[in-house]
Amino acid sequence: MVGAFDHAPGRPEHIDSILNGLDRYNPESTAIFQEYVVQQCDEKFYDCYANLALLKLYQFNPPLTKDETITNILVKSLTVFPGPDFSLALHLLPPHILTPASTSSALPAAGDAPLSEAVQKLNVLNNLLAQASYASFWSTLDSDDLYADLIADVSGFEELIRVRIALTISQTVREIQRPVLESWLGMQGDAFTKFINGVCGWEVDGSVVKIPLNKENEAKSTIVQENPKIEQFSRVIRRAYEQPA
Amino acid sequence: MSAFQNGAAPARAIDDNSDVEEEALAADYREQVQYEGMDDMEPTMSMAQQTDDIQSRLAAAAQPLDFTAPLEVKFTSYDNYCSLFHFILNSEGPVDLEPPSYYWAWDVIDEFIYQFNSFCSYRNRVARQGNNEEEIAILREAPNTWGCYSVLNVLYSLIQRSQINEQLAAMKRNEEPMAVAGDYGSKPLYRMLGYFSIIGLLRVHCLLGDFSLALKTLDDIELNKKAMFARVMAAHFTTYYYVGFSYMMMRRYADAIRMFSHILIYVSRTKNFQKNAQYDSISKKNDQMYALIAICVAFHPTRLDDTIHTALREKYGDQLLKLQRGGPESLPIFEELFRSACPKFISPTPPDFDNPELNVDPLEHHLSIFMDEVKTNMWSATVKSYLRLYTTMDLKKLAGFLEVEPEKLRGWLLVNKQRSRQIRWTDNGLLDGEIASSGDLDYAMQSDLIHISEAKVGRKLVDWYLRNLARTY
Numbered sequence: 001m002v003g004a005f006d007h008a009p010g011r012p013e014h015i016d017s018i019l020n021g022l023d024r025y026n027p028e029s030t031a032i033f034q035e036y037v038v039q040q041c042d043e044k045f046y047d048c049y050a051n052l053a054l055l056k057l058y059q060f061n062p063p064l065t066k067d068e069t070i071t072n073i074l075v076k077s078l079t080v081f082p083g084p085d086f087s088l089a090l091h092l093l094p095p096h097i098l099t100p101a102s103t104s105s106a107l108p109a110a111g112d113a114p115l116s117e118a119v120q121k122l123n124v125l126n127n128l129l130a131q132a133s134y135a136s137f138w139s140t141l142d143s144d145d146l147y148a149d150l151i152a153d154v155s156g157f158e159e160l161i162r163v164r165i166a167l168t169i170s171q172t173v174r175e176i177q178r179p180v181l182e183s184w185l186g187m188q189g190d191a192f193t194k195f196i197n198g199v200c201g202w203e204v205d206g207s208v209v210k211i212p213l214n215k216e217n218e219a220k221s222t223i224v225q226e227n228p229k230i231e232q233f234s235r236v237i238r239r240a241y242e243q244p245a
Numbered sequence: 246m247s248a249f250q251n252g253a254a255p256a257r258a259i260d261d262n263s264d265v266e267e268e269a270l271a272a273d274y275r276e277q278v279q280y281e282g283m284d285d286m287e288p289t290m291s292m293a294q295q296t297d298d299i300q301s302r303l304a305a306a307a308q309p310l311d312f313t314a315p316l317e318v319k320f321t322s323y324d325n326y327c328s329l330f331h332f333i334l335n336s337e338g339p340v341d342l343e344p345p346s347y348y349w350a351w352d353v354i355d356e357f358i359y360q361f362n363s364f365c366s367y368r369n370r371v372a373r374q375g376n377n378e379e380e381i382a383i384l385r386e387a388p389n390t391w392g393c394y395s396v397l398n399v400l401y402s403l404i405q406r407s408q409i410n411e412q413l414a415a416m417k418r419n420e421e422p423m424a425v426a427g428d429y430g431s432k433p434l435y436r437m438l439g440y441f442s443i444i445g446l447l448r449v450h451c452l453l454g455d456f457s458l459a460l461k462t463l464d465d466i467e468l469n470k471k472a473m474f475a476r477v478m479a480a481h482f483t484t485y486y487y488v489g490f491s492y493m494m495m496r497r498y499a500d501a502i503r504m505f506s507h508i509l510i511y512v513s514r515t516k517n518f519q520k521n522a523q524y525d526s527i528s529k530k531n532d533q534m535y536a537l538i539a540i541c542v543a544f545h546p547t548r549l550d551d552t553i554h555t556a557l558r559e560k561y562g563d564q565l566l567k568l569q570r571g572g573p574e575s576l577p578i579f580e581e582l583f584r585s586a587c588p589k590f591i592s593p594t595p596p597d598f599d600n601p602e603l604n605v606d607p608l609e610h611h612l613s614i615f616m617d618e619v620k621t622n623m624w625s626a627t628v629k630s631y632l633r634l635y636t637t638m639d640l641k642k643l644a645g646f647l648e649v650e651p652e653k654l655r656g657w658l659l660v661n662k663q664r665s666r667q668i669r670w671t672d673n674g675l676l677d678g679e680i681a682s683s684g685d686l687d688y689a690m691q692s693d694l695i696h697i698s699e700a701k702v703g704r705k706l707v708d709w710y711l712r713n714l715a716r717t718y
Contacts (some may be wrong), residue, residue, distance in 0.1 A: 005495075005676040006461055022401060025394070049457065056455055060393060060593055082663045084496045087614050091454035091494070095592055095610035096603045105254045123617070131620045132656035132663075172662045175691045180655070208692060216662075219689035221698035236714055 008047035010097055015050055024053045025217040030064050033057065035161075037069050037076075041154045048085045055092040062094070067115040072153050074122045079160040082168065086122075093119065118150055122177030134165050162186070166200050171216040178207050302329055303345050312363050316383055319364055323390050326357055330399050333438070334406055339429045350437030351477045354445045357399070362452060364391040365591035372596035373604040381598050386628060393593035396449065400442040406430070407439025413465035440473050444480055447487050452591050454611055455490040460675040463488065468504075468675075478515075478527070482508060488675065490588065492610075493537060496618065498545035499683060500670050505538045506553050513552050535560050536586035540579060543568035544622060545589035545667070545683055571626035579619045582626075583612055625661040629656070629686055632697050640693040658690065 006019075015036055023029050023075045033054035040046055051073045058065045071091065077085035090098070097116045121144070128137040141147050151157040162185050169176070169184065182188050187195060196209060203210045211217065306329055310322055327716040333340055344350055368391075371380050389395065404410060408430040429435040443462060450459035466472060468488070489504035512531055538553065539561045546569070549557065558564060569577045590607035597603045631643060636701035644651040665686075668678040685700045 004674065005457055006674075025397065052260075052455065052457060056453075056458070059453065062594055081339075082660075085495075087618065088457060088495070090614050091611060094603075095605040095607045098610060098613050099605055127617055127621065130617070130660070132659035134656075148564070160683065168659055168663055172659050172688070173665075173690045174696075177692055180652075217689040219687040219696050219698045223699045224700055225701045226705060226707055232707055232711070236711065 006049045008045070008049060010043075010045045011047050015047070019050060019053055025057070025060065027057060027061050027064060030057050030061070032167045034066060034069050036151075037072055039159065040076060041072055044156050044160065046080060048077065048080070048083075048088070048176065051076070052088060052092060055089055059092050059094075067118070068153070070115065071118050071122065071150050073117065074126075075151050075154045075157065078122070078126060078129065079154070079157065079164060081126065081161075081164060090123070092117070098123065118146065121146060122150065129161075129165075132168070134184035134186070138183075141186075158186070161197065163199065166195075170200070170211050170214060173211055174213065174217050175208050175210050178204065178209055181209050185205075289548070299332075299342060300345065303342065303349065303353075307345075307356055308350055309356055310360055316380055317515055319360065319367075320387065320390055322360060323364075326360075326399075327395070330403075333434070334399075334402050337430070338434060339432050341432075342434050344434050344437060348477055348479075350434070351441045354400075354438065354441040355479065355483070358396070358445050358448055361391050361393075361396045361449075362589055362591055365593070366589055367597050369604055369606065372598050373606070375598070375601035382416045384595070385598055388595040393449075393453070395435055397446075400449065402447050403435070403438045403442040404446070407435040409439030409443065410465045411437060412436070413440075413467075417465070417467065441480060444461075444484050448483065448588075450649045451491055453593055454590060454607070456494040457676060459487060459491045464674045471700045482512070482527060482530060486534060487588070489534065489537060489636060492675075493541055496544075496613070496664075497668055497670075497678070498541040499547065499667055499681070500678070501541045502538060502545065502547060502549070504535045505541070506550055509534055509538070509553055509556070510550055513556065532560060532608075533586035536564075536582040539565045539568060540582055540586075543571075543575070543579075543626075544664070546626075547683070569626055573623065575623060576616070577618065579618060580612065583615060584608070587611065615661060621660060622664055624657045625664060628657050628661055632686060632688055633699070634697070636697055637697075638697065640690070640694045640695055643695070655690075657687070662688075 015032070018024055018026075018029050018032065033050060036047070036050060037054065040051075054069070055073065058070070073089055074086060077083075077089050097119050099116070102118075124140060125137060125147075128134075128140060135162055141151075154160075165184060169181070181196075185192065185195065193204055196204055200211075202212070302325070306326065310318070314322075333342075368384050371377055371384060375381070406429045408425055410425045411425040412430055415422045415425050423431055426436070430439065443466060446462045447459050450456070450462060463484075466474070468484070469475075474484050485504050485508035489501045489508075492498075492501035492504060508692050509531065512527065535553075535557055538549070538557060542549065542557075542565070561582070564578050564582060568575050568582075587608065590611055592604075592607045627647065631646060632638065640654060641651050644654045647654060647655075666680050667683055670678045671679040686697070687700070688695055688697045690696075
């Protein structure tokens with residue numbers, strides 16, 4: 001989470017030099033960035049800044065656009081919710097992409113109708129995650145085969161999302177009923193206990209799951225106290241010297 | 246209009262005095278440009294004529310173009326810019342010119358981008374309405390006029406030629422910038438054009454919806470009163486508007502508020518010194534920034550500077566109350582303020598003249614993405630107002646008060662907690678920052694029990710002590 005927006009651990013040097021030079025606008029960089037997206041999908045890492053540069057190339061050169069890469073970038077950016085990444089990517093897509101299908105259905109020839117449909121579907125997922133409606137997220141994901149196609153390229157998508165959900169839960173929750181947590185994580189039974197114990201390090205205690213205290217879920221009342229520094233008194237002290245009583 | 250004129254002599258004054266001369270000059274100059282290629286012209290002109298000519302072209306480039314100007318004029322204006330920048334950038338070695346005034350470089354870059362912006366919006370509108378066959382035909386023929394690649398090319402070339410980023414980096418290290426300035430960058434003309442091109446890039450990226458790159462562009466510029474842009478009011482103002490807006494779109498509301506507050510306080514302190522005409526044109530952007538501050542404060546309640554707070558209540562009192570109350574009633578207000586205060590977004594590529602329905606106004610696109618974020622957050626204010634009243638609270642009971650499903654409330658609590666943690670700038674680049682928890686309210690859930698805690702500010706003793714000590718002396 002912390003770390004500058006324009007850096008990514010694991011970014012290869014040649015990508016870095018394209019990003020910092022004018023080649024980021026060179027249509028020939030498209031292929032390199034596309035490969036890099038594939039690599040991110042396969043190796044479970046993520047480089048928002050580079051992906052946005054690719055979307056910008058598409059923005060400037062619409063004929064180069066590859067729908068699959070766009071949806072892969074969007075799916076990858078879901079895995080870092082609740083960050084703004086998904087929205088930042090959306091802002092760079094063509095303005096008609098979010099207009100409801102009713103207007104675009106009149107143009108079956110418009111070619112990118114499937115793309116706008118896919119983007120809108122992913123936007124639904126993004127909003128569910130942003131609103132912490134995790135149970136609906138999982139049921140929506142299961143409700144349509146298109147979703148399965150969209151996330152197919154991103155290896156470990158469900159796992160990445162689960163870890164992310166768990167992280168947001170641990171910020172707010174000390175203890176939670178097991179059924180609620182099961183619905184939020186979209187898993188039950190052995191898989192659930194394995195995830196809770198193994199990945200999260202939480203403890204299942206009968207019908208509740210206990211989450212160890214951390215800085216976020218303590219909710220300690222704090223009193224902001226002043227921390228007086230000697231410099232604040234420098235004038236007083238100086239005057240005491242200058243005008244001996 | 247094209248932001249605000251800074252030139253010592255405003256454009257209009259010249260018009261009044263020497264209308265005829267001006268026109269003759271312009272006609273003459275248009276004719277010359279039509280011959281294309283200044284290199285060919287050189288032998289036919291004496292040195293004196295040439296200098297005159299260039300000076301008038303420099304002045305013309307900073308003149309605002311009326312937004313109702315016919316397409317033809319917009320095309321000519323584009324060609325004029327191209328040949329002027331071509332001359333400045335691609336002559337043999339740096340050209341030996343003094344900028345007509347201190348503000349000239351800013352005015353040129355500002356006007357250049359303004360015309361690019363209004364051309365793109367206009368082209369999109371013509372395509373969307375699809376009823377002006379004649380203009381559609383003209384625009385279709387010239388997809389590269391005012392193209393984003395050529396605009397970016399000009400800005401990046403000016404930046405590179407002047408080595409301005411290297412110069413700024415040297416200044417940051419307290420070294421002599423002239424050591425890295427090179428042949429071009431040591432001349433004021435190039436240095437100023439390069440510098441304001443950075444601000445220009447910030448603006449263009451923001452207009453295109455690339456908010457992170459917009460902020461990244463300013464890496465080498467330090468935002469403080471010593472910065473070069475601070476000497477040109479319009480540049481100062483524009484920079485903070487676009488930086489603040491970009492922060493807002495990246496959901497870094499605390500940083501956005503900091504930017505808007507800084508410049509609004511500055512304007513309110515200096516407004517008595519501004520010439521009236523200048524102040525009028527600033528005041529529109531000023532109101533826009535108040536609207537944006539209102540939005541940001543609704544997302545991120547915080548104590549504003551007293552001056553800002555009073556002005557905000559005066560201008561947007563009713564709206565602010567509704568925004569802060571949240572819920573579905575606040576949505577139209579968010580939308581209204583966003584529409585009135587956002588930059589005039591553009592789409593970088595020529596529109597699809599064959600499918601007018603596909604040419605959605607980019608504003609609608611950015612607005613709908615923004616509104617999703619508003620909807621995600623709209624219950625936070627309500628939830629917080631209840632939590633503030635208790636130290637522990639049963640989730641189901643609170644859900645009853647709020648008349649929602651307990652499951653929904655659980656989600657709202659998670660959302661509010663996530664959103665109270667924001668990245669905040671500490672130092673270095675504008676994109677850097679650390680996660681800080683905002684707000685004075687914190688809570689945690691233990692099954693259905695919500696534990697609530699407040700951060701209280703202790704008594705400010707140092708101040709009290711010093712004040713009383715001063716009195717006894």
